[in-house]
Amino acid sequence: MHELLLSFQQLMNPEELLSSGGFYLVILIVFAETGLFFGFFLPGDYLLFLAGLFCALNKIDVNIYTLCFGLLGAGILGNFTGYWFGYRAGPMLFKRKDSFIFKRKYVVMAEEFYHKYGGTALIIGRFVPIVRTFAPIFAGVVKLDFKKFVLYNIGGALIWVSVLTLSGYFLGIEFPWIIHYVEYVVVGMIVIAFLPIAITLLKKRMRDKRNKQNIQ
16 A cells, blocks of 8 residues: 555656656656546646756756657547547546546536637646546537547647747756756646636635525
């Protein structure tokens, strides 16, 4: 049990992942987080940022072109997998019972996000944890036109990977000393990433409370 806990902690630690797992493990994690429903808890945004930073400082054995193309491919394939899963599972996904690796409320959150932004949720949602995982699945559930899905998928992955990975890379080139403050960078990115989710949940709670008062 102790070894399992340590493995989970390592999986959630992007610095440890990059140092010990390297390029291929990062690719696998990006693929899982962008399309497999149990990958919602994996680090995403800050993993891409740190991958770019580590690449600039020669802490991983790939150049920036290989890194970006690998991450781009993983992000695109992950969304295709999520779309296929949602297309096959359909409404049954909303009836699935909660478990350690599946939470129905996250599907509902992705549904609300999708209804608010439409197909562009697949682009905007790339920068929102949890939504990033479930948005392509829900697109499959509602059977979004596949040609549109391909466009949103590739466009979203290109923007997501380019912005985060290249930001880390060029910051590492210009300010290599930033590696000594990487913990603060990660904390800041986590706060920024989860802020939209916190606001959404707060608004939902306030809306539900008002609805109950109106019923009474």
